[in-house]
Amino acid sequence: MLKSRSFLFSLVVLIAIFFVSACSSGDKNSSGTKNSVKDKNSWEAIKERGKIIAGTSGTLYPTSYHEQDSDDLTGFEAEILKELAKRLDVEIEFKEMGFDGLLTSLKSGVIDIAANDIEITDERKEKVSFSDPYKYSYGTAIVRKDDLSGIKKLEDLKGKKAAGAATSIYMDIARKHGAEEVIYENATNEVYLRDVSVGRTDVILNDYYLQTLALAAFPELNITIHPDIQYHPSEMAIVMKKDNDGLLKKINEVLKEMHEDGTITELSKKFFNGADVSVKQDLDFQ
Structure with a gap:
């Protein structure tokens, strides 16, 4: 009888250990899945995959558009993004969508960054992170x-x-x-x-x-x-997920280089009929 009780006790302990391990393992996997979803737009994930996914409209001249009879995306911000990817040593994939879908796609992780003449505002800062501005x-x-x-x-x-x-x-x-x-x-x-x-x-x-x-x-x-x-x-910038600090730092480093070496000014004059949009205007506003 004693041996039987001892056996039953051991069996209960083993079952308990099994369920604790299973739950622990499930939590870990669940956490890992959540983390992978949360972090898939981070700089580390982008660098590992070798590609950054950028959202833009493709219909907003001259910032993001297609030349007539061409599938190639170009424009002031499109070219900034291409140069950004080049200097980050990753490929770039564009996903074209309406303006209203850009921030939603950022939040869901469909895209890593967005650029489409998107203005920096306090309200948007509560939901997303902005790079340093490159257009005023x-x-x-x-x-x-x-x-x-x-x-x-x-x-x-x-x-x-x-x-x-x-x-x-x-x-x-x-x-x-x-x-x-x-x-x-x-x-x-x-x-x-x-x-x-x-x-x-x-x-x-x-x-x-x-x-x-x-x-x-x-x-x-x-x-x-x-x-x-x-x-x-107004000030315009590249947008990414809120608190994506690693990616934000890398993008700002590259944008600073592009400001200092004249790349952004050159692109501005090319697409804005000689105007340098990277400089603030001194005007009286309503």
Whole structure:
């Protein structure tokens, strides 16, 4: 009887050890899986795979676009990202998507970084990490040339139809001034501009340099940059997951080199008609 109880006791202990080990092992694997998901966008993971995955729209001239009849992605920020990857000694893979999908894709780990004229804001800083800025600009308004779309100042946006992306800073400004939102899915500049010209929409709030070049590309349209509306000085940068400190450090090191050796200025002048967007403007803003 004593031997039988001893055997049963040993069996219970073995079973208990088995379950503790199994649970411990399961927790470890679970933790490991979580960590691998969490860290797959880190610099160490990117270096190991030999490739960095960058999100951008591919439709925003001149920052990220395709030349006519070409599948090759180019533009101010696209070329910055290519040079960044080259200096980091990794390949680059672009994933093209609408602006509204970029931050979501960062959060889910689909992409490692994003660049698409993305402005640094305090609200976004709570959710993502930004590199040091490489572009400084401010907001303007594209309106109809013949009547300025009935707009004299930002307060006149109330009731006007403002075209843009739902989560952009500029749509937020339009929204706060009472404009009616007209949201587009990764549309080209021509679609935005033509709709203002023919009266489907009234105004496009956006970055000064982007607006200037977009306007020059379609001189036949009944549109212009509003002469009296300058607002919202801004800084643009590369975006990555929140607290991805290792990757942030490497990117900032390379961007500093590119500033110092003139690479960013050279790219700016190439894509912004001679303008150096890497320099802050000294203007009086609304």
